[in-house]
Amino acid sequence: MVTAAPGEDRSPALALVNTRRLTAAGPVDDLATPDDAASWLSGRGLAVAGSAELGRLTDLRVAVRELLAALAEGRTPAEDAVEVVNAAARADAAAPQLVWDAGPERMWSPARPGSVEAAVAALARDAIEVVGGELGPLVRPCEAHGCVRYFLREHARRRWCSTTCGDRVRAARHQRLVVEQREGSR
Ligand SMILES: [Zn+2]
Numbered sequence: 369m370v371t372a373a374p375g376e377d378r379s380p381a382l383a384l385v386n387t388r389r390l391t392a393a394g395p396v397d398d399l400a401t402p403d404d405a406a407s408w409l410s411g412r413g414l415a416v417a418g419s420a421e422l423g424r425l426t427d428l429r430v431a432v433r434e435l436l437a438a439l440a441e442g443r444t445p446a447e448d449a450v451e452v453v454n455a456a457a458r459a460d461a462a463a464p465q466l467v468w469d470a471g472p473e474r475m476w477s478p479a480r481p482g483s484v485e486a487a488v489a490a491l492a493r494d495a496i497e498v499v500g501g502e503l504g505p506l507v508r509p510c511e512a513h514g515c516v517r518y519f520l521r522e523h524a525r526r527r528w529c530s531t532t533c534g535d536r537v538r539a540a541r542h543q544r545l546v547v548e549q550r551e552g553s554r
Contacts, residue, residue: 428492
């Protein structure tokens with residue numbers, strides 16, 4: 369089981385991007401099959417009837433990754449990435465709803481609950497909220513070599529997506545120091 373990167377709990381779109389990972393054993397894709405995708409979606413409260421249409425999800429994942437990369441690099445994203453996210457957000461005509469239990473809460477009510485369109489639209493809507501909202505400036509790529517995950521930098525000094533990545537970087541730095549000292553003492 370992988371530890372979620374900081375911010376994945378706040379942004380399903382960020383979590384979507386991080387379903388493609390690199391591990392010591394090689395690349396991992398949490399959305400490798402329609403069944404994987406369906407179970408990932410249901411873990412995010414976006415259950416779909418039957419198995420998920422993979423293409424729509426993986427296309428959205430590519431597009432959102434491009435938006436996060438552009439944001440972190442301070443550049444304009446590829447135009448089609450913006451189009452893919454906007455089209456996905458329009459796939460389901462959700463309406464904002466007010467739920468008042470313990471207090472007021474905003475909810476989005478999908479037009480077709482349980483459809484792939486509703487799930488894809490919810491993820492795209494979140495991507496738009498994150499990229500265009502107050503969380504945008506916090507989006508960072510993990511700085512550990514060989515890691516492709518993104519996270520929200522909620523603490524100013526955080527540079528990696530997980531303690532595993534941080535430990536790996538520190539171990540590599542230590543290794544480099546040992547080698548340098550050895551070579552310096554020759
Ligand atoms: Zn990492």
